[in-house]
Amino acid sequence: MGVVDEQENLTNGSVPPLRQIQVEGRTAPISVAERVEVPEFVDQQAEYEEFDDTQPEWFEQIMRTESLSISFAGKKAVKEVSLPVNAGEVLALIGPSGCGKTTLLRSLNKLVDLTPTASREGRILLDGTDTDLYDDTYLRRRVGMLFQQPNPFPMSIFDNIAYGLRERGSKKPRKKELEPVVVESLKRAGLWDEVKDNLNHPALSLSGGQQQRLCIARSLAVAPEVLLLDEPCSALDPISTTIIEETIVELKEDIAIVIVTHNLQQAERVADRVAFMYLGDLVEYGTAEQVFKAPKAERTKDYVRGDFG
Amino acid sequence: MSPMPGSSKGTSVKARKRRARQAAKKSQGGSRKVGKKNSWSLLDRVGLATAWATGLLLCSIAFGITIYLAFKGIQYINLDVLITSPEASTEQSETGGFLDPMVGTVLLTVLGTLVAAPLGIAIAVWLTEYGRPAALARFVEAGVEILVGAPSIAIAIFGLLIFQQGFMAPFSFAAEGGEVFGRSFFAAGAIMSLIALPFVVGGTREALNAVPKHVREASYALGKDQASTIRRVLLPSARSGIATGTTLGMAQIVGETAVVVVLLGATLQIAPEGTVPVLDIFKGTGSTLTSYVYQNSPAGEGNAPEKAYAAAFVLMLIVVGLNLIVNLISRKGQQQWG
Ligand SMILES: Nc1ncnc2c1ncn2[C@@H]1O[C@H](COP(=O)(O)OP(=O)(O)O)[C@@H](O)[C@H]1O
Ligand SMILES: [Mg+2]
Numbered sequence: 001m002g003v004v005d006e007q008e009n010l011t012n013g014s015v016p017p018l019r020q021i022q023v024e025g026r027t028a029p030i031s032v033a034e035r036v037e038v039p040e041f042v043d044q045q046a047e048y049e050e051f052d053d054t055q056p057e058w059f060e061q062i063m064r065t066e067s068l069s070i071s072f073a074g075k076k077a078v079k080e081v082s083l084p085v086n087a088g089e090v091l092a093l094i095g096p097s098g099c100g101k102t103t104l105l106r107s108l109n110k111l112v113d114l115t116p117t118a119s120r121e122g123r124i125l126l127d128g129t130d131t132d133l134y135d136d137t138y139l140r141r142r143v144g145m146l147f148q149q150p151n152p153f154p155m156s157i158f159d160n161i162a163y164g165l166r167e168r169g170s171k172k173p174r175k176k177e178l179e180p181v182v183v184e185s186l187k188r189a190g191l192w193d194e195v196k197d198n199l200n201h202p203a204l205s206l207s208g209g210q211q212q213r214l215c216i217a218r219s220l221a222v223a224p225e226v227l228l229l230d231e232p233c234s235a236l237d238p239i240s241t242t243i244i245e246e247t248i249v250e251l252k253e254d255i256a257i258v259i260v261t262h263n264l265q266q267a268e269r270v271a272d273r274v275a276f277m278y279l280g281d282l283v284e285y286g287t288a289e290q291v292f293k294a295p296k297a298e299r300t301k302d303y304v305r306g307d308f309g
Numbered sequence: 310m311s312p313m314p315g316s317s318k319g320t321s322v323k324a325r326k327r328r329a330r331q332a333a334k335k336s337q338g339g340s341r342k343v344g345k346k347n348s349w350s351l352l353d354r355v356g357l358a359t360a361w362a363t364g365l366l367l368c369s370i371a372f373g374i375t376i377y378l379a380f381k382g383i384q385y386i387n388l389d390v391l392i393t394s395p396e397a398s399t400e401q402s403e404t405g406g407f408l409d410p411m412v413g414t415v416l417l418t419v420l421g422t423l424v425a426a427p428l429g430i431a432i433a434v435w436l437t438e439y440g441r442p443a444a445l446a447r448f449v450e451a452g453v454e455i456l457v458g459a460p461s462i463a464i465a466i467f468g469l470l471i472f473q474q475g476f477m478a479p480f481s482f483a484a485e486g487g488e489v490f491g492r493s494f495f496a497a498g499a500i501m502s503l504i505a506l507p508f509v510v511g512g513t514r515e516a517l518n519a520v521p522k523h524v525r526e527a528s529y530a531l532g533k534d535q536a537s538t539i540r541r542v543l544l545p546s547a548r549s550g551i552a553t554g555t556t557l558g559m560a561q562i563v564g565e566t567a568v569v570v571v572l573l574g575a576t577l578q579i580a581p582e583g584t585v586p587v588l589d590i591f592k593g594t595g596s597t598l599t600s601y602v603y604q605n606s607p608a609g610e611g612n613a614p615e616k617a618y619a620a621a622f623v624l625m626l627i628v629v630g631l632n633l634i635v636n637l638i639s640r641k642g643q644q645q646w647g
Binding site: 109111114136137138139140141144145147148149150151153154155163164166204215218219222 | 521523524526527528529530531532533534541542545546548646
C-alpha cells in the first residue's frame with residue numbers, strides 16, 4: 001500500500017507549475033554534487049525547453065519516502081510508508097489522531113531524530129538523494145516547518161525573520177543586507193502590510209494569526225523547497241485560518257507543501273493530493289478529488305464521510 | 310445483566326430520589342448554584358481559621374519589623390553617617406558613619422554576582438538542555454540543593470579552610486612565615502557566589518523549562534544547531550527568569566552575615582592589602598552592613614546602637630528594593646506562546 005501510480009493521479013489538466021522538471025521515477029533532476037555546493041535553486045531554464053511541460057503526467061517528485069518506518073521505543077508509529085511529495089502541489093496528510101501524521105511529517109526534516117527513543121527504517125529522498133547524505137542542518141534549510149502553535153522567538157519581528165539567515169550567534173550579516181529578504185518573506189507570507197511600520201516591535205506582541213504568518217515568513221526566509229505544516233491553523237480563528245490557507249495556495253507555486261490537518265474541509269480547500277493514514281499505515285494516496293469523491297479503501301470511505309475520527 | 314450501571318435494587322431507589330431532588334431544584338427555576346455552605350467539616354474550618362490566623366500573625370510580624378526599623382532608622386539616619394567611615398570609639402557620637410560597610414556590601418555583592426551569574430546560568434543550561442550523563446546531572450542538582458540547605462556558617466568555614474591553603478596566598482594577606490590569612494574580598498566574594506548560585510540556577514532553570522519544546526524545534530527546523538538555539542533563542546527567552554534569580558541571589562548576598570564575619574574579616578574599615586591599586590582592596594579585608602549592624606548593636610562590642618539602627622534601615626531598604634525589582638521583572642517578563 002502507499003505506492004503510487006503516477007498515471008492514476010491525473011485528473012486535472014491544469015498547467016503544471018513553474019519548476020516542473022521532467023523526471024522519471026526518482027531520478028534527480030539536478031546532480032547531487034551541484035545541489036550540495038549550490039544550495040539555492042539553480043535556474044535550469046535551458047533544460048525546460050526540451051520538455052513539453054503541458055504534459056501533466058510528469059511531476060517533479062521533490063521528496064519521497066521509501067518504505068519508511070518510524071518507531072518510538074520499538075513501537076511502530078509509521079509503517080513502511082512510501083509517499084511522494086510533488087513540487088508545485090499541496091499534499092495533505094489526513095487520518096484519525098494518533099495515526100502517525102505528525103511523526104511522518106517530522107521525519108521529512110528529521111525532527112523526529114531529536115526524540116531519543118525514535119528509530120527509523122527506510123529512506124527519505126530529497127531530489128532523488130538520500131537525505132542521510134546531508135547534514136541535518138542543511139536538510140532543514142531545504143525542508144522548512146511550521147508548527148501547530150505559533151512560536152515566534154522572543155525578539156523583534158525583523159530579527160525573527162532574519163534568524164535563519166544569520167550566522168550562529170552573530171549579528172551578521174547586517175540589517176541592511178538582510179532587509180530585502182525580510183521584506184520579501186513578509187510579503188509572501190501576507191504579513192507585510194500589517195507590520196511594515198513596526199519591524200522592531202517584539203514578535204510576541206502580534207496576534208496569534210499574525211504570529212503564525214510570521215512563522216511562515218521566518219521559514220520562507222531561508223528559501224526552503226518543501227514546507228511542512230503540522231495543523232497550522234488549529235490554534236487560530238477562522239479569519240486567520242482563511243488568510244493562511246490563501247497563503248498556502250499562493251506558496252505552492254514555488255514550494256512543495258505538506259500539510260497535516262484534521263480538518264477535512266481544509267484539506268479539500270487547499271490540497272492537490274491527499275494521503276490518508278490509519279494506525280501508521282498509508283492507506284490511500286491520490287488526488288484530492290479522487291480521495292474525497294471516490295475513495296477506494298473502506299477505511300478512507302468511512303473517514304472522509306465522517307464515520308470515525 | 311442490566312444495561313444500565315447502578316440500577317440494582319438498592320441503588321435504584323437512591324438514584325430515583327436523587328433525580329427527584331434534581332428535578333425539584335430545576336422546577337424552582339433559575340440556575341441557582343448549589344450552596345457550598347455545608348461542604349466544610351468542623352475540622353476543615355478549624356484548619357482554615359488556624360491558617361488564616363498564622364498568616365495574619367506572620368504578616369503583622371513582618372510589618373512590625375519593617376515599621377519598627379523604619380521608625381528607629383529614620384530617627385538616627387542622616388547624611389553624615391552615609392559619607393563618613395566608621396571609627397573606633399567608646400563614645401557613640403565619635404564612632405563615625407558606615408560608609409565603608411556600605412561600600413563593602415556593594416563590592417561583595419558585585420563580586421559574588423559576577424561569579425554566580427555566569428556559573429549559575431551555565432549550570433542551568435547544562436542541566437536543562439544537556440543533562441548528560443544523567444548521574445552527573447543528578448550529582449550537580451544535589452550539590453546545588455545542598456548549597457541552599459547548608460547553614461551559611463558551615464559554607465563560610467569551609468571557604469576559610471580553602472582560602473588559608475598556601476596556593477591561595479595571592480588572594481589574601483600572607484604573613485612572613487607563609488601563613489595565609491584567608492580573609493579578603495576575594496575569598497568572601499568567591500564563597501558568596503555559592504550563596505547566590507542556587508538562586509541563579511533555579512531562576513534560569515524555571516525559565517528554560519517554561520520555553521515550550523516546539524520553540525526549540527522551530528529553531529532546529531530553520532537549520533540551527535543546539536549551540537545557536539541556546540544562545541539566540543533560549544537565553545533570550547529566559548532573560549526575565551535569569552534576572553529574577555540573579556536579583557534574588559544578590560539580595561541573599563546583601564543579607565548574609567556569617568560569610569562576612571568569617572571570610573571578610575569584618576574589620577571596621579576597608580583595609581587594602583598590597584600596593585597594586587584596586588587589586589589591593591580585593592585582597593584586603595572589610596565589612597558589610599550586616600556585620601556592622603551586628604557589631605554595633607547591643608549584642609556586639611562596638612556599642613553604637615543608633616548607628617546600628619540606621620545601618621539596619623539602609624540594609625532593609627536595599628533588600629526590599631531588590632525584591633521590588635524581582636517582582637517587577639517577573640511580572641513584566643512573562644513570555645506568551647500560544
Ligand atoms: N515522542 C514520542 N514518543 C513516543 N511515542 C510517540 C511520540 N510521538 C508520537 N508517538 C506515538 O506515535 C503515534 C503517532 O503519533 P502522531 O504522529 O503524533 O499522530 P498524529 O499526528 O496523527 O495524531 C502515537 O501512537 C503516539 O503515541
Ligand atoms: Mg499530530
